[in-house]
Amino acid sequence: MMEPYKSPVRVVIAEDEELTRLMVKTQLEQLGYEVVGEAETGEDAVRIAIQTQPDVVIMDIRMPLMDGIEAARQIVQQHPCAIVFLTAYAEEELVNRATAAGAYAYLLKPFRKQELAPTINVALARFREMQSKDREVHELREALETRKLIERAKGILMDRLGLSEAEAFRRIHFMARNQNKTMKEIAQSIITAAEIL
Numbered sequence: 001m002m003e004p005y006k007s008p009v010r011v012v013i014a015e016d017e018e019l020t021r022l023m024v025k026t027q028l029e030q031l032g033y034e035v036v037g038e039a040e041t042g043e044d045a046v047r048i049a050i051q052t053q054p055d056v057v058i059m060d061i062r063m064p065l066m067d068g069i070e071a072a073r074q075i076v077q078q079h080p081c082a083i084v085f086l087t088a089y090a091e092e093e094l095v096n097r098a099t100a101a102g103a104y105a106y107l108l109k110p111f112r113k114q115e116l117a118p119t120i121n122v123a124l125a126r127f128r129e130m131q132s133k134d135r136e137v138h139e140l141r142e143a144l145e146t147r148k149l150i151e152r153a154k155g156i157l158m159d160r161l162g163l164s165e166a167e168a169f170r171r172i173h174f175m176a177r178n179q180n181k182t183m184k185e186i187a188q189s190i191i192t193a194a195e196i197l
Contacts, residue, residue: 009120012037012054013043014071015086016063022108024086027113033120042066049075056120058107061087082127084119086111093194104130146184153187156194 015021018040026037033056037048042063049057049192057075060066072083088109104123107176120138150172157168 008032008034008053009124010036010052010055012033012039012045012049012052012057012122014039014042014048014063014068015060017041019058020060020086022114027116028058030113031117040064042068042071046069046074046078049081050078053079054081056082056084056123057088058120059169060085061085080127080131082120082123084123146182146187149184149187149191153190156190160194 012026013021013035015038017023021038021040025038028035036052038053039048040063043065044129045057045059045063045068046066053088055085057072061068063071068085068087072085075081076083080099082104084105085109086109104126105119107119111119150169153172154168155164157163157171158165161168163171172183172186172190173183176183178196179186
C-alpha cells in the first residue's frame with residue numbers, strides 16, 4: 001500500500017489564458033492544493049517547474065513559444081513529476097504525443113471543479129507507480145550486474161588459485177566484510193587486478 005502524498009500537493013499551472021489560469025488556481029486553492037508557480041508559455045513552464053520542484057504540473061497543450069507537450073517532456077527529463085494536460089482538443093495525435101511526453105491524466109476544457117481533485121489524484125498515483133517500477137528495474141539491473149561481476153571474479157580465483165566455486169565465493173565475501181566494501185566492489189577489484197597481471 002502506498003503512503004499518502006505529502007500535504008499539501010505542490011502544483012504549477014501552465015496556461016496561456018489568464019482567466020482560465022486564475023480559475024484553475026482558485027479551484028486548486030479551494031481544494032487545498034498549494035500553487036507554487038504559474039506560467040503563460042511553455043518556456044516559462046519549464047523554468048518555473050525546475051525552480052519550484054512541484055508534485056504536479058497542470059499544462060495546457062497549446063501554448064505560445066513552446067507547446068505544452070514539448071514543455072512537459074523537458075520538465076520530466078529534469079524534474080520527474082506528474083503531468084496533467086489541460087486541453088480543449090481531444091485529437092488522437094495530440095493525446096499520443098502527450099502520453100509519450102509523460103502525461104498521467106487529462107482534463108478536457110471546460111471542466112468542472114469536481115473533476116480537478118480526482119484527476120490530480122489519478123495522475124499522482126500513476127506517477128508514483130511508474131517511479132516504483134523504474135526503481136525496481138534499476139535494482140534488478142544492478143543485481144544482475146553485481147552477479148555477473150561476482151561470477152567473473154569467482155572464475156578468476158578458481159583458475160588462478162585452484163579454489164572451488166564455494167571457496168572462491170567465500171573468499172570474495174570475506175574480503176568484502178573485512179574491507180567494509182560491497183561484494184561488487186571486491187569482484188571489480190579482482191577483475192581489474194587480473195586484467196593488469
